[in-house]
Amino acid sequence: MARSSRMFEIIQLLRSAREPLTAQHLAKALEVTPRTVYRDVASLQAMRVPIEGAAGVGYVMRSGFDLPPLNFDVEEAEAITVGLSMIARTGDKALGRAAARAAAKISQATPLSETLLSSSWGAEAPNGIDLSDIRRAIREEEKLRIEYLDGDNAATQRIILPLSIIYYAEAIVLPAWCELRQDFRHFRADRLQRQPEPCGRFTGRSGTLRQQWAAHHARDL
Structure with a gap:
């Protein structure tokens, strides 16, 4: 994951969190080391992103910080719901985790449909292959x-x-x-x-x- 994308992910995770998130928690979610999280958070703070906290304590995002909204109509939201849920069929676990993160981001701007479901049946993930x-x-x-x-x-x-x-x-x-x-x-x-x-x-x-x-x-x- 590129650094810019990773920093955007940190913002999204902190915006949606209801309690402080430790560097270890963020590192696990982003599949990087805590040291990388420390560096990225320091860079975000230097860019005046309102992140508060410290290593070993946890980080929070001050209220009021927002990103430009996304706007989808009902059918677009339904199409996204089905498309993201069908990624589970690919057997690609990393892609599935990315789909879950994408759904969380989109749902903050536009509620996704709860009436459309997709089976996860599909290809098996290859053993030992990332x-x-x-x-x-x-x-x-x-x-x-x-x-x-x-x-x-x-x-x-x-x-x-x-x-x-x-x-x-x-x-x-x-x-x-x-x-x-x-x-x-x-x-x-x-x-x-x-x-x-x-x-x-x-x-x-x-x-x-x-x-x-x-x-x-x-x-x-």
Whole structure:
């Protein structure tokens, strides 16, 4: 999470809290260290954000501080409700936590619907794989070294250029350019044998590769 986004999250958490929040509590919610929280809070205080408190005691937000409101009509709020609840189907736990944070932010400005529900049935989260790292690699155009078990249960090592993630109901699939095969391949997240490792960059190539993959994928439909 970028620092600016993290500081915005701190503001949101403190605005919605009914009691002081410790740095440890904030660090757990943001998946960072307490030291990072201390630095971010100090920076916010230096920018005159009305946060009071200290390390070891807890932080509170003085009343009266607000952010520009969001305005949604009823159907927009219902669409957001369903969309955020369906993220549970992806099996991506980090994405699910992000959806819950987003829902909390939106509900402060526009009440979300309590009449629309979505089943959480869907793809299983892959064991031992943090999909948030893969999503970050896609955004930052990082190559990944993977250990993969193919459909014949043969283990292979690949270097891939990850392009996107597709969340099917039955599985999570990672489209990528495979350097071993010199072609586009789809890798199932549940067949990754361990956490992929960054191994270089393909800066500036993702847009073109993604367009080529989309054309290639369309021919196969």
